[in-house]
Amino acid sequence: MTQVGFFIDVTKCIGCKTCVISCKDKNDLEVGRNFRRVYSFETGEFPNPRLAHLSISCNHCDKPKCMENCPTTAIYKRKEDGVVLIDHDKCVGCKYCEWNCPYEAPQYSEELGRMTKCDTCIDLRENGEEPVCVTSCPMRAIEFGPIDELRKKHGTNSDIWGLPSSTITKPNLVIKK
Amino acid sequence: MNDWSLLIFTIAIQAAIGSIWMLWMFQFKHKKKTDQEIFQLFKVPLIVIAALSIIGLGASFSHLGTPSNAFNTIRNIGSSWMSREILVTGMFIGIVVVACAWALYRQRISPWLLFGAGLIGLVDVYCMAAIYTNSLVGPWNSIYTFMSFYGTTFILGSVLAGALLTPVLYKQKKDLEAKQFLNIAFIIMLSGVALQVIGVALFPTSMQEINMIGETVETAILASYKGMIASRWIISIVGIALFGYLTISTFKKLYTRLMILTLLLFVMSEGLSRYVFYLLGS
Numbered sequence: 484m485t486q487v488g489f490f491i492d493v494t495k496c497i498g499c500k501t502c503v504i505s506c507k508d509k510n511d512l513e514v515g516r517n518f519r520r521v522y523s524f525e526t527g528e529f530p531n532p533r534l535a536h537l538s539i540s541c542n543h544c545d546k547p548k549c550m551e552n553c554p555t556t557a558i559y560k561r562k563e564d565g566v567v568l569i570d571h572d573k574c575v576g577c578k579y580c581e582w583n584c585p586y587e588a589p590q591y592s593e594e595l596g597r598m599t600k601c602d603t604c605i606d607l608r609e610n611g612e613e614p615v616c617v618t619s620c621p622m623r624a625i626e627f628g629p630i631d632e633l634r635k636k637h638g639t640n641s642d643i644w645g646l647p648s649s650t651i652t653k654p655n656l657v658i659k660k
Numbered sequence: 661m662n663d664w665s666l667l668i669f670t671i672a673i674q675a676a677i678g679s680i681w682m683l684w685m686f687q688f689k690h691k692k693k694t695d696q697e698i699f700q701l702f703k704v705p706l707i708v709i710a711a712l713s714i715i716g717l718g719a720s721f722s723h724l725g726t727p728s729n730a731f732n733t734i735r736n737i738g739s740s741w742m743s744r745e746i747l748v749t750g751m752f753i754g755i756v757v758v759a760c761a762w763a764l765y766r767q768r769i770s771p772w773l774l775f776g777a778g779l780i781g782l783v784d785v786y787c788m789a790a791i792y793t794n795s796l797v798g799p800w801n802s803i804y805t806f807m808s809f810y811g812t813t814f815i816l817g818s819v820l821a822g823a824l825l826t827p828v829l830y831k832q833k834k835d836l837e838a839k840q841f842l843n844i845a846f847i848i849m850l851s852g853v854a855l856q857v858i859g860v861a862l863f864p865t866s867m868q869e870i871n872m873i874g875e876t877v878e879t880a881i882l883a884s885y886k887g888m889i890a891s892r893w894i895i896s897i898v899g900i901a902l903f904g905y906l907t908i909s910t911f912k913k914l915y916t917r918l919m920i921l922t923l924l925l926f927v928m929s930e931g932l933s934r935y936v937f938y939l940l941g942s
Contacts, residue, residue: 576725
């Protein structure tokens with residue numbers, strides 16, 4: 484299995500949220516449901532304040548707590564590429580995965596009565612395209628691909644101030660800070 | 661706060677579990693009573709407890725987005741505390757309903773069914789608390805969750821059983837039995853309050869690092885609900901004082917009304933406590 488993941492370049496991100504909007508548009512998400520979100524963290528003090536923007540979706544973790552604690556086994560890791568998906572035939576809409584994801588990835592759909600989340604734009608990828616957040620980013624701050632390749636290219640860091648520790652779920656995420 | 665259904669579910673089931681234990685204790689202490697006497701005393705309490713369990717079940721279903729998939733929730737017993745809790749809660753409600761139906765059909769109580777339901781109920785309270793302590797919501801990941809849930813079981817169980825049994829005992833002129841049961845209920849209620857007080861005292865020592873990206877520091881959340889937290893404890897203290905008065909007083913005229921008022925006070929204080937609990941995770 485080739486595990487896939489995301490690379491986020493915090494030094495490039497300007498917090499424009501184009502990735503959020505393109506994801507909402509592609510997945511037809513109503514107000515309040517966002518598979519990708521941008522969090523802004525303020526650190527430091529005058530005269531050295533710092534503002535960092537971090538674009539986050541599901542990190543398709545090696546140890547997904549949402550999957551471990553899902554009572555229905557609806558959440559599973561796809562064998563081919565380790566993408567974490569939700570089987571809607573099993574999901575009961577209990578929202579317990581919301582309390583078990585450090586990244587707020589599972590999002591409840593009132594219309595479906597079930598949980599939904601980032602699926603790495605599987606349909607686009609099957610046509611040889613990239614996830615829409617990657618192609619829409621004007622700063623080219625997001626990359627997607629086999630996590631081994633991303634780590635070889637950008638290093639292995641997946642922690643940044645403001646983000647919960649990567650030891651909790653072992654996210655397939657590389658962050659340049 | 662979007663978790664009203666869970667608030668109703670946890671409070672109703674915990675009250676049912678506590679009062680089942682109280683009924684079992686009463687019949688254990690009065691083994692010399694005939695089956696018919698116990699049945700006449702327990703008939704209404706058992707119907708109320710079964711109804712409460714079913715209300716709890718209904719509330720838990722209303723929390724689900726797709727209740728038609730409810731049977732899937734017991735597929736992950738191996739690693740999900742929610743699966744375990746759903747299975748054990750189902751067993752508890754099943755036994756309570758069977759105990760109630762058995763009593764109404766046979767005109768006698770089965771102490772073994774009460775004991776079985778009580779035992780499974782205690783395991784159920786543990787599973788309910790473990791759902792929250794095993795989540796990534798920091799404020800729930802503490803011993804306070806266990807203390808609070810067992811505390812509610814003791815408090816509401818004893819006061820509910822007291823409110824259901826003692827007015828009937830007084831009506832039957834069995835004042836001594838009523839007083840003895842009320843004393844036991846009062847001590848159990850106080851133990852429940854003590855558990856919660858210890859839990860609150862330990863709460864700051866178990867504060868977690870932020871485990872979720874959008875999480876707010878718990879002290880900041882609690883600070884905005886000072887009034888509600890204070891009201892919860894004031895109502896509890898009024899409830900304890902009223903319950904204490906009823907255990908020592910010989911004034912019988914308004915007894916039933918005052919006992920129901922005591923129950924309402926504790927339902928309100930436990931409801932407020934649980935409301936703040938769910939706010940910590942929202």
